[in-house]
Amino acid sequence: MTKNRQWLLDRHPDPDEIIGAEHFKLIETDIASPHGGQLVLKTIALGTSPAQRSYISKGLSMHDKISIGEVMRGRGVGVVSASRHPDFQDGDIVVASTGWQDYSLQTPDSQNPNVLSIRKVVNPAHPLTMSLGILGSAGATAYFGLLDVGLAKAGETVVISAAAGGIGSVVGQIAKLSGCRVIGIAGGPEKCRWLCEGLNFDAAIDYKNENIGNRLDALCPRGIDVFFDNVGGEILDVVLAHISLNARIVICGFISTDYRDNKNMGPRNYTNLVKKRARMEGFFIFDYRHRFDEAEAKLGEWFSAGALINCEDVDDGLETMPLTLQSLFTGGNKGIKLCRVAPDPPN
Numbered sequence: 354m355t356k357n358r359q360w361l362l363d364r365h366p367d368p369d370e371i372i373g374a375e376h377f378k379l380i381e382t383d384i385a386s387p388h389g390g391q392l393v394l395k396t397i398a399l400g401t402s403p404a405q406r407s408y409i410s411k412g413l414s415m416h417d418k419i420s421i422g423e424v425m426r427g428r429g430v431g432v433v434s435a436s437r438h439p440d441f442q443d444g445d446i447v448v449a450s451t452g453w454q455d456y457s458l459q460t461p462d463s464q465n466p467n468v469l470s471i472r473k474v475v476n477p478a479h480p481l482t483m484s485l486g487i488l489g490s491a492g493a494t495a496y497f498g499l500l501d502v503g504l505a506k507a508g509e510t511v512v513i514s515a516a517a518g519g520i521g522s523v524v525g526q527i528a529k530l531s532g533c534r535v536i537g538i539a540g541g542p543e544k545c546r547w548l549c550e551g552l553n554f555d556a557a558i559d560y561k562n563e564n565i566g567n568r569l570d571a572l573c574p575r576g577i578d579v580f581f582d583n584v585g586g587e588i589l590d591v592v593l594a595h596i597s598l599n600a601r602i603v604i605c606g607f608i609s610t611d612y613r614d615n616k617n618m619g620p621r622n623y624t625n626l627v628k629k630r631a632r633m634e635g636f637f638i639f640d641y642r643h644r645f646d647e648a649e650a651k652l653g654e655w656f657s658a659g660a661l662i663n664c665e666d667v668d669d670g671l672e673t674m675p676l677t678l679q680s681l682f683t684g685g686n687k688g689i690k691l692c693r694v695a696p697d698p699p700n
């Protein structure tokens with residue numbers, strides 16, 4: 354391939370608009386040449402995150418916004434195709450903020466502090482896509498969120514929202530490996546069956562077809578010790594009414610609420626935090642970048658031992674990226690949503 358395909362932002366979606374191809378423009382351009390201290394990375398696969406909606410939507414965002422005409426921001430794994438940086442050789446496998454494009458120009462020493470830094474893949478023996486999933490930021494978010502922020506311990510009851518999604522499916526598996534009782538909340542009977550039969554969750558609640566409060570009454574008579582929340586809104590509210598004494602509520606994300614409606618009023622049942630002497634804490638995975646090796650080593654060890662399943666849901670081709678991202682908001686994904694852009698390089 355001699356050209357670089359890039360997805361550029363063409364229009365900012367309204368906060369309540371579903372993201373689609375109409376918000377982007379696919380162009381072809383020349384591949385950049387690296388200057389001193391730079392390298393060119395050929396994208397192998399791209400990851401996804403609900404946060405990407407906030408990069409482009411009108412309205413509030415915790416993240417830097419992308420302007421019209423800019424390459425859509427996103428994390429990817431790639432192979433170094435040309436290096437003029439002393440620490441990177443041609444052929445190195447690297448995870449970086451590649452953006453939605455075939456080739457990205459990277460300047461490792463002048464990284465934007467608001468994006469996760471460029472990292473060499475420690476163990477290229479594992480499937481490379483795993484460096485965007487359980488051995489990447491999704492795995493680290495699950496690991497530190499559950500164990501560092503949530504302080505989940507053996508014997509405790511852990512409830513997870515968006516449990517069949519990328520981060521949720523890893524959180525549940527880590528909680529099981531830690532000796533917890535695990536209940537997932539997910540959309541639809543198929544996902545709920547998969548959580549119990551495929552990932553060994555103790556129970557799953559289909560929030561689209563079941564009354565979450567009634568199910569939690571039955572499943573958690575002594576209350577919920579840790580709630581790992583990926584969705585916020587109504588589900589957070591119901592779970593708050595079911596927490597145990599000294600519970601920990603980990604605020605990882607709020608996909609059901611973010612940026613659609615600036616009139617979000619926050620949880621109604623937060624007064625239960627006082628009654629139950631409970632803690633609700635948000636965290637940002639960027640703050641754990643100095644400890645990524647620790648998560649990667651532990652998760653890699655579990656994976657190699659067959660104790661952790663790598664749940665990937667992979668689309669094919671850079672041209673599908675807008676729909677790949679869209680699936681996070683329509684519940685179309687099971688496990689970590691990725692897009693394969695190019696084959697793995699030969700060994």
Ligand SMILES: NC(=O)c1ccc[n+]([C@@H]2O[C@H](COP(=O)([O-])OP(=O)(O)OC[C@H]3O[C@@H](n4cnc5c(N)ncnc54)[C@H](OP(=O)(O)O)[C@@H]3O)[C@@H](O)[C@H]2O)c1
Nearest residue numbers: 403515518519520539540583605606607608609637638684
């Ligand atoms: N704190 C951090 O540092 C950090 C880092 C990365 C990601 N995050 C957050 O972590 C969360 C999970 O991210 P992920 O990449 O693993 O995404 P994901 O869970 O794979 O995808 C999103 C899932 O959310 C569910 N969902 C979508 N709309 C919903 C709604 N209105 N109500 C309830 N559920 C809804 C869908 O599953 P169903 O079919 O079950 O509805 C969908 O599959 C996101 O909120 C993300 O923003 C936080």
